[in-house]
Amino acid sequence: MFMFSDRTDAGERLAEAVAKAEPADPVVLALPRGGVPVALPVARALDAPLDLLLVRKIGMPGQLELAAGALVEGDPPEAVYNAGILRLSGLSEDDFAGQVAEKTEEIAERRRLWLEDRAPVPLEGRTAVVVDDGIATGATVRAALSGLRARGPASVWLAVPVAPADTLRALRPLADRVICLSTPADFQAVGLHYRRFGQVSDAEVAELIRQDDSEE
Known part of the structure; x- marks a missing residue:
């Protein structure tokens, strides 16, 4: 079974795949909390702003x-x-x-x-790249992708390290592009595909966002 060391490792691997696809004028949107440490390397690789999608x-x-x-x-x-x-x-x-x-x-x-009351990054005319640490049932991601269209992005992408193939098939109609590094046939839970998969705290989310700010 393919394993990621942790969310940062998964983010760095995912960043390579997303960067190769060359999204136009991207904004990276992390689904908190677990998606934030995955999304930060993606945002850095794309030289794109990082925001949260709540x-x-x-x-x-x-x-x-x-x-x-x-x-x-x-x-x-x-x-x-x-x-x-x-x-x-x-x-x-x-x-x-x-x-x-x-x-x-x-x-x-x-x-x-x-x-800290930072306004959401405008998405009009841009590529919104939605990132999470993995997908199981896809219920949250489905809602995120559907609701995101109202903010006027030119294109909506979904990028995740791991997900079951049947869930991805159900989500594909909602995204203009889907990038997933691993679709294991024996998928049971997202955390089983990480060696370290601890809870991401509120403080960590805030710190990761600040790290992104320091790079701009």
Whole structure:
């Protein structure tokens, strides 16, 4: 089984593949927290700004662990719903207005925590390169890619070190380009493909973003 040493190693390997593909006028968007140490080497290789793409799950009333959709950071944030779940439940998007308002504030709080109120990097006309440390079910990435279109990028790319092939197939229609280094047939969990896969703390996220700032 192919293994990465840690997220930085995965990011450096991924950076080579993304740089060879030569995205036009790129912005690198990390899915926190685990995607940030992977995304930093990619941003450096592309000489591109690094930003975060914040996504919060919208849960079903009374069963919040079941995702009815997700709220994706933007101005305003973009709510992306699972149409099948809404249809089966008899609920409409309006029924989630309270949750959307709550998640909007959560996104703003996380941006303040990690980025000290730094405004999102404009994406209009640019290549948005979405980076995570790996994909399992793809639910968060699906919402991120769908909601990202509202911010007007010329192209949306997805770049990850590892993911199951069937999940990637389901995500391909949502991205203009997909780059994945490893699609193991025996995929079970993202962390099993890293020798070191500890939690990434809030402090680490903020520090990695500051490191990117110091390179600009």
